[in-house]
Amino acid sequence: MEFAYFDGDDIGGPLELLLLEDKVSDASNYSKLVSVAMGQLISDLKSNPEVDVLFSGGDDLLAVWRQDGIDVSEIERIRRRFAGLCGRTISVGVGSSAPEALGNLRKAKLSGKDRTVAPVVIHE
Numbered sequence: 001m002e003f004a005y006f007d008g009d010d011i012g013g014p015l016e017l018l019l020l021e022d023k024v025s026d027a028s029n030y031s032k033l034v035s036v037a038m039g040q041l042i043s044d045l046k047s048n049p050e051v052d053v054l055f056s057g058g059d060d061l062l063a064v065w066r067q068d069g070i071d072v073s074e075i076e077r078i079r080r081r082f083a084g085l086c087g088r089t090i091s092v093g094v095g096s097s098a099p100e101a102l103g104n105l106r107k108a109k110l111s112g113k114d115r116t117v118a119p120v121v122i123h124e
Contacts, residue, residue: 002070003101008059009089009113037085044078070094075116094118
């Protein structure tokens, strides 16, 4: 099994700014765009019969692949679609366990966001 932890980049700040500027309608529209993008991300993942979405809330999502070998190009395609739908980026951490995926997500965030960090696998 392998895990992928997705987390939107800087999603809350723009929403808070819109609310502080009393642009409630714009904040609502922005929130709907992010929700649609997350819905599409979930749909994309669920279209793979080997993937289970373990949880999704706000701009966070944890998925597990029942077999080893997450296709990082699939993750990158999903990330690009997310950004195209809502104008925000998303970072992803991949690992052989949920803690490793979360650790790699933190590395993705700390190294500039808008990227996927996966463990390096050396094949002999």
